[in-house]
Amino acid sequence: MASVGASPSSGRRKSLDAELNLVPFIDLLSMCICFLLMTAVWMEIGGVNVKQLVGTEAPAQVSDTYELDVKYTSPTEMEVGLKRTGQKPTTFKVGAPTVEARLQLLRDSLKNFAGSLKTTTPSQDIKAKLAQAISVGRVTTKAGITYGEVVTVMDTLRDLGVMSLGLVPVRE
C-alpha cells in the first residue's frame, strides 16, 4: 500500500508515516472514467442554417445591399454574381480543377470585392464588410456536383460573413 512519508522515525519518537488507503480513491477514479467514457460525445454534429428562399416569402427588399448568386456552370466552374438594385451586376468566374482550388479562388474574389467596397469605417475587417454588404446568398447547383461540395461552398460563404444562404432547387 502506498504511504505518505514524513521523516524517518528516530529514537523513541512515534513514527509519522501515515498509510494512505488508495482503494477508495482508485474506485472513485474508475467510476469517473466509466461515467465520462459513456457520456462522451466523440463526433460533434453542428448545423449550417439555410433559409429556403424559393417558395417562401420574398426576402426583405434592401436596396443598399447586394445579392450574391453562386451558380455552377460546369462541374469545375462557378459564376459568381453580385447585384444591387439600380446597379449593373458584377460577375466573375471561378474555375479550377479541384474543390480546394475553386474555394480558394472564391474566397480571394470575394475578398477583392470587399476591398473595393467603400465603408465609413476603413479599418473594418473583410468578414464584417461582406456581412454588411451582402444581404443574401444563393447557391445554384448542377448535375455532377455532390452535396458535400455544395456544403463546403456554403461553409466558405458563411465563413466570409454571408450568413443568410439558400439553395436553389434544380432538377437534373
Added chain:
Amino acid sequence: MAQLGSQELKVGTFQQHLMSRKQRKQKRRRIMIAGLTLTSMVDMFSLLVIFLLQTFSASPELMMVTKGVTLPQAVTGREIEDSPVLALSVDEVYLDQKLIGKTQTLLQDPTPLMEKLTELRERWQMAHPTQKFNGVISLQADKNLPSTTVSLFMGLLPTQTYSTVQLAVITRGG
C-alpha cells in the same frame, strides 16, 4: 513401539520424520508477496479523468446520425436546435428515424413525405398551442449524394412551412 508390516518403527522416530517432512514442505513454499506500484496507475487514471472532463459536453446530443449517411464537414457549424430530422441516404429517405420510402420514388411522388411533415407540424402545434410554428427542420444528407437531389428535397420543405433548414454537418476546428 509400533509395528508396520515387517518393519519396526519407533514412535519418536516417526514423529521426527513427520516433523521434518512438514518443515521441508514449509521450506519449499516461497513467500509470494508481489509489490504493486499503484502510483503510476493512479497517475494514469487521473490523466484520463482530466482529459475526459475537458472533452465532456454538458449539452445533450440532439441528433442521431442515420445509418448509411456520411455527413459532410464544415467549420461554421453551430449548435443545432431540436427539430424533426429528415435523413437522405443514398437510396432511402427517413423522417425521425422512420423509413418513408425510396429517394427516387419520393422525388416522383412526394405525397407520403408531405403527409408525414404535416403530421409532425400539427403534432408540434398541438403540443405548443400558444406558440407560432418555427418552421425549423434538420437535414441529414449523405455527402456523396447528388446536390440536385438534395436541392429538390429542400425545395419541397417550404411547401409544408419548413423554411429554415439546418444542414447537419460534422464540425471541425471551429
